[in-house]
Amino acid sequence: MRSFWALFVVTLKNTLSLVDSGKKKSIWTRLLPAFLVVAFIPTLFSFYMMAEEALKLLIPLQQSGVILGLMLTAMSLMIFFLAIFLIPAVFYFSKDVEVLLALPLKAHTIVSAKLAVSMIYEYVSVLLIGLPILAAYVVNVQPEPLFYVITLVVLIFAPLIPLILAGLIVMVVMALFPKARNRDLFNYLSGFVALAFAIGINLSVNSVVQIDAQSMITMLIQGNDSLTGIFGYMIPSIPFAINAMVHLKLVDLAISLAIALGFIVIFLVVSDVVYFMTAVGVNETGASRKKLKAKAYTKMTLRSNPLLTYTFKELKLMIRTPIYLLNNISTVVLMPVILLGSILTGVGSDDEAITAIKSIPWNDPNVLAYVLAAGAAIGLFMSSLNLITVTAISREGTNVYFMKFIPMSYFKQIQAKVFSGLIISFLGIIFMLIPFGIILGIPPLSLFLAFIASLLSGILINYIGIIVDMIHPKLVWEQEAAAVKQNLNAAFTMLPAMGLGVALFFTIGLFPQPMWFAFTLYLVLFVLDVGAIYLAKKTCKKAFDQI
Amino acid sequence: MIEITAVSKTYSGKVKAVNNLTLTIQPGEIIGFIGPNGAGKTTTIKMMTGILKPDTGVIKLNGIDIQAQPLEAKRQFGYVSDNPDLFLRLKGIEYLNFMADIYEVPVSERRERIERYASMFEMTTALSDKILSYSHGMRQKIILMGVLIHDPSIWILDEPLTGLDPQSAYSLKETMKLQADLGKIVLFSTHVLEVAEKLCTKVAIINKGQILYYGTLEELKKNHAGKSLEDIFLEVTSHA
Numbered sequence: 098m099r100s101f102w103a104l105f106v107v108t109l110k111n112t113l114s115l116v117d118s119g120k121k122k123s124i125w126t127r128l129l130p131a132f133l134v135v136a137f138i139p140t141l142f143s144f145y146m147m148a149e150e151a152l153k154l155l156i157p158l159q160q161s162g163v164i165l166g167l168m169l170t171a172m173s174l175m176i177f178f179l180a181i182f183l184i185p186a187v188f189y190f191s192k193d194v195e196v197l198l199a200l201p202l203k204a205h206t207i208v209s210a211k212l213a214v215s216m217i218y219e220y221v222s223v224l225l226i227g228l229p230i231l232a233a234y235v236v237n238v239q240p241e242p243l244f245y246v247i248t249l250v251v252l253i254f255a256p257l258i259p260l261i262l263a264g265l266i267v268m269v270v271m272a273l274f275p276k277a278r279n280r281d282l283f284n285y286l287s288g289f290v291a292l293a294f295a296i297g298i299n300l301s302v303n304s305v306v307q308i309d310a311q312s313m314i315t316m317l318i319q320g321n322d323s324l325t326g327i328f329g330y331m332i333p334s335i336p337f338a339i340n341a342m343v344h345l346k347l348v349d350l351a352i353s354l355a356i357a358l359g360f361i362v363i364f365l366v367v368s369d370v371v372y373f374m375t376a377v378g379v380n381e382t383g384a385s386r387k388k389l390k391a392k393a394y395t396k397m398t399l400r401s402n403p404l405l406t407y408t409f410k411e412l413k414l415m416i417r418t419p420i421y422l423l424n425n426i427s428t429v430v431l432m433p434v435i436l437l438g439s440i441l442t443g444v445g446s447d448d449e450a451i452t453a454i455k456s457i458p459w460n461d462p463n464v465l466a467y468v469l470a471a472g473a474a475i476g477l478f479m480s481s482l483n484l485i486t487v488t489a490i491s492r493e494g495t496n497v498y499f500m501k502f503i504p505m506s507y508f509k510q511i512q513a514k515v516f517s518g519l520i521i522s523f524l525g526i527i528f529m530l531i532p533f534g535i536i537l538g539i540p541p542l543s544l545f546l547a548f549i550a551s552l553l554s555g556i557l558i559n560y561i562g563i564i565v566d567m568i569h570p571k572l573v574w575e576q577e578a579a580a581v582k583q584n585l586n587a588a589f590t591m592l593p594a595m596g597l598g599v600a601l602f603f604t605i606g607l608f609p610q611p612m613w614f615a616f617t618l619y620l621v622l623f624v625l626d627v628g629a630i631y632l633a634k635k636t637c638k639k640a641f642d643q644i
Numbered sequence: 645m646i647e648i649t650a651v652s653k654t655y656s657g658k659v660k661a662v663n664n665l666t667l668t669i670q671p672g673e674i675i676g677f678i679g680p681n682g683a684g685k686t687t688t689i690k691m692m693t694g695i696l697k698p699d700t701g702v703i704k705l706n707g708i709d710i711q712a713q714p715l716e717a718k719r720q721f722g723y724v725s726d727n728p729d730l731f732l733r734l735k736g737i738e739y740l741n742f743m744a745d746i747y748e749v750p751v752s753e754r755r756e757r758i759e760r761y762a763s764m765f766e767m768t769t770a771l772s773d774k775i776l777s778y779s780h781g782m783r784q785k786i787i788l789m790g791v792l793i794h795d796p797s798i799w800i801l802d803e804p805l806t807g808l809d810p811q812s813a814y815s816l817k818e819t820m821k822l823q824a825d826l827g828k829i830v831l832f833s834t835h836v837l838e839v840a841e842k843l844c845t846k847v848a849i850i851n852k853g854q855i856l857y858y859g860t861l862e863e864l865k866k867n868h869a870g871k872s873l874e875d876i877f878l879e880v881t882s883h884a
Contacts, residue, residue, distance in 0.1 A: 406746070
């Protein structure tokens with residue numbers, strides 16, 4: 098127990114020290130918590146409102162417990178989903194594993210300390226889902242004081258079983274499939290499973306939205322028992338936790354805790370059998386150690402223009418780093434699929450909508466103005482969403498020194514980084530415009546003009562991105578994910594891009610003739626592009642001197 | 645030739661890492677840059693390569709000022725950092741070809757050099773794999789090869805022998821000697837005094853950002869007769 102505690106404290110401190118480096122905090126770092134709170138307020142508020150609406154209907158039916166069941170299930174699903182990524186990273190691929198394996202520690206000590214630290218991470222999910230729903234429950238149901246005590250205990254233990262389940266699955270996969278003991282492969286697989294999951298959830302949510310509120314509630318009530326059964330099938334403690342919270346039964350609370358304890362015991366026993374066997378020999382990537390064939394060698398040693406070779410280097414690193422592939426490049430495919438899915442499921446069965454779309458006079462100049470605005474908005478949207486240039490310097494991390502000693506100007510290097518962003522942005526734009534054009538029946542010329550507008554806006558966002566990242570790169574990180582996912586710079590292109598995209602549609606009405614709008618749009622975007630390129634060139638020397 | 649004149653660097657306005665350092669290195673010399681941890685070796689090397697900007701002073705590489713004409717100056721040297729974890733998801737061959745493209749090495753020369761150095765450092769079968777799959781020593785070797793591929797007239801190496809196996813360390817030392825014989829400059833930092841003793845034509849002992857001794861080891865030993873190199877080093881650095 099003593100070694101578990103020591104390991105837990107050290108691991109936790111190490112994790113927190115990555116967040117707080119002890120250096121003087123910049124204004125950006127100080128503002129980050131406030132920014133995050135503000136960013137989450139709308140989400141928390143919408144959860145609260147949804148819970149309140151549901152409770153208004155459920156309370157008269159004496160079914161208010163359903164909302165707690167949904168809360169615990171949503172929490173468990175979210176924790177389980179996140180844990181599928183977190184557990185391999187923490188148990189197998191974190192940098193401390195090699196050190197820990199050499200220490201005289203039992204497998205269950207290492208694994209349980211890592212599990213406890215993972216639980217701390219997961220409380221963010223617990224709070225995000227739990228706080229607004231519980232607030233709505235408390236306001237509407239006004240439970241007795243014992244409810245709060247029971248709820249606190251339930252929430253403290255909420256992440257445990259989903260984490261253990263994910264841990265057991267990961268350990269068993271590692272044991273049964275030795276090839277999975279490879280960080281890159283594991284990240285690719287889990288990433289694509291997550292993508293499929295996200296697309297699936299999105300499409301099913303779209304179809305659920307078609308159902309009116311009354312039938313949804315009816316479905317919810319009818320499904321109460323079976324829903325609880327499903328919760329119980331996945332996380333057997335949930336039905337007891339719900340009972341304890343709703344009926345304030347301490348026996349049920351004790352049973353749910355006993356079930357959690359049972360899971361802990363199973364987890365520790367399995368970890369003692371499997372963990373060392375699977376953690377030893379884990380590597381970062383596969384290797385063949387075969388001599389290159391003459392033909393391949395000749396092909397791979399061809400000479401290329403430095404700017405081009407640098408651009409391809411950027412793209413290769415992005416495609417081959419699972420975290421970057423999923424965060425930076427997958428949006429090219431994911432966003433069009435999600436948006437098209439929404440349109441198809443929304444319009445597919447609605448004859449009125451289909452007739453309305455078919456009757457749009459695409460050749461009307463007024464309509465063309467909206468098509469151009471949509472093109473520019475898609476350029477802004479797809480370019481800001483992929484986060485490629487706005488994290489291009491941050492992704493270098495401690496290797497940023499390479500940019501400073503090679504005989505290639507900073508501007509040329511950032512051009513290469515911008516080109517890599519533009520290539521992915523343009524692919525995203527094409528994947529978005531062509532299917533939309535076909536589905537909505539937009540004429541090719543209008544589509545081409547929209548494409549030009551999207552290219553101009555895409556160039557703008559990519560250059561703004563690189564300027565932001567040059568001025569304030571996030572270079573200190575341990576895991577690649579931090580360079581992209583925990584990078585505040587992204588907000589500096591995403592938010593203005595979204596705002597500008599929406600504003601475009603409102604400005605159309607300000608022009609007496611739609612053609613004037615089109616001309617002004619092209620001209621303004623072109624001037625802004627030239628300005629952004631000039632600013633990027635002016636910024637790079639000074640910015641790199643500071644890095 | 646490397647000319648470092650009155651160079652100083654202070655971090656965060658407080659810590660003086662390099663203090664009015666002056667050093668001139670002639671072609672054909674192998675210079676060991678020796679000093680305790682935090683002495684200012686890496687800071688000096690980073691200023692020579694353009695990674696850091698000196699607060700004061702001038703650094704010229706083959707007569708070209710690194711601050712005034714950075715691109716021309718950067719073409720003069722090849723740099724191996726103390727951290728070989730670079731572009732880990734590129735394959736070895738891709739990294740070498742990338743470096744060859746950046747330094748605009750003609751195709752025939754890059755191929756001949758890749759084959760020669762891959763064979764010398766026993767990396768032939770590793771070139772098709774990602775650098776991520778390499779051991780620390782192999783990563784060190786691929787970075788070295790990335791320098792050798794453009795055949796610079798000045799080599800700047802930060803702790804280059806760390807992590808190399810004996811055969812590769814021997815090959816590297818022989819290559820360093822060969823380069824010096826061809827009139828090139830090799831400057832490397834090291835903690836291993838024996839390596840400096842066997843390899844260097846001169847040593848520069850640095851501590852607290854200042855050069856305490858610059859000259860041949862024979863001269864240094866003559867001035868401290870009867871003492872081992874280790875004792876001399878400790879004595880010189882303790883008087884800083």
